[in-house]
Amino acid sequence: MQYRKALATLGVAAVPLMFAAPAQADTVDFTLNELNGSGANASATITTNSDGSMTVDITGSGFTPNMPHAQHIHGAASGDFFCPPASADKNGDGQVATEEGVPQYGGVMVSLTTKGDASADSGLAVERMPIADASGNLDYSRTVPASAIPAGITENVENLHIVQHGLDVNGNDKYDLQALGESVFAKSLGVKGIPEEATNPATCGEVSPSGSVETGAGSTSGTENMPLFAFGGAALLGTAGALIVRRRAAEAGVKS
Numbered sequence: 001m002q003y004r005k006a007l008a009t010l011g012v013a014a015v016p017l018m019f020a021a022p023a024q025a026d027t028v029d030f031t032l033n034e035l036n037g038s039g040a041n042a043s044a045t046i047t048t049n050s051d052g053s054m055t056v057d058i059t060g061s062g063f064t065p066n067m068p069h070a071q072h073i074h075g076a077a078s079g080d081f082f083c084p085p086a087s088a089d090k091n092g093d094g095q096v097a098t099e100e101g102v103p104q105y106g107g108v109m110v111s112l113t114t115k116g117d118a119s120a121d122s123g124l125a126v127e128r129m130p131i132a133d134a135s136g137n138l139d140y141s142r143t144v145p146a147s148a149i150p151a152g153i154t155e156n157v158e159n160l161h162i163v164q165h166g167l168d169v170n171g172n173d174k175y176d177l178q179a180l181g182e183s184v185f186a187k188s189l190g191v192k193g194i195p196e197e198a199t200n201p202a203t204c205g206e207v208s209p210s211g212s213v214e215t216g217a218g219s220t221s222g223t224e225n226m227p228l229f230a231f232g233g234a235a236l237l238g239t240a241g242a243l244i245v246r247r248r249a250a251e252a253g254v255k256s
Ligand SMILES: [Cu+2]
Pocket: 070, 071, 072, 074, 108, 163, 164, 165
């Protein structure tokens, strides 16, 4: 009798104890490997906080010096995405371009800007993206508010990817048209003259250790945010170019 009573007491007590456990910050490590022979790599952590925000820390090197590098958390709340292999290079130019890689690593979920909006809408806000220092180092730290993060993303951090864009193929320390020509993706929106170097991915990061290429995430369209990238390329050319892209994108009926 006494024993059963004790058990019952335990049972009652255990339930509130389980639910009373405080929501704890959870940190996931990412390893960002070079894409497209960029020479860049980075390590990162994403910490999900109890208020629904995410703290993202990135430490990288080998980036095009003094140039902005658009960076995003790609993936989705569920599904199956991965960092693109070299075979994703469909046009055979030796580079996995934005439009070639996005279907594999997923759409933009969070824009890792330095200030202001961090939603997918800022995917191409190059003026608010981090700039590599004169030695090509790129360090970044920001807590992204819950309001900028799509539903289900903080619950699916292990399946997300971090992608950093912008690389210097011909070694002149800038984005130019000589190396790879125009950005095919920007051109597809009717905007000419944006270097492919400015829009191609330089790193892609999966959860560490990267024993398996596939980490899984995302059932939503991997292409819906692709036009955002052209906005960034246009920003490199100035506001007028960006406006043209937005208008063309609007005419094409794509999300901006
Ligand atoms: Cu991206």
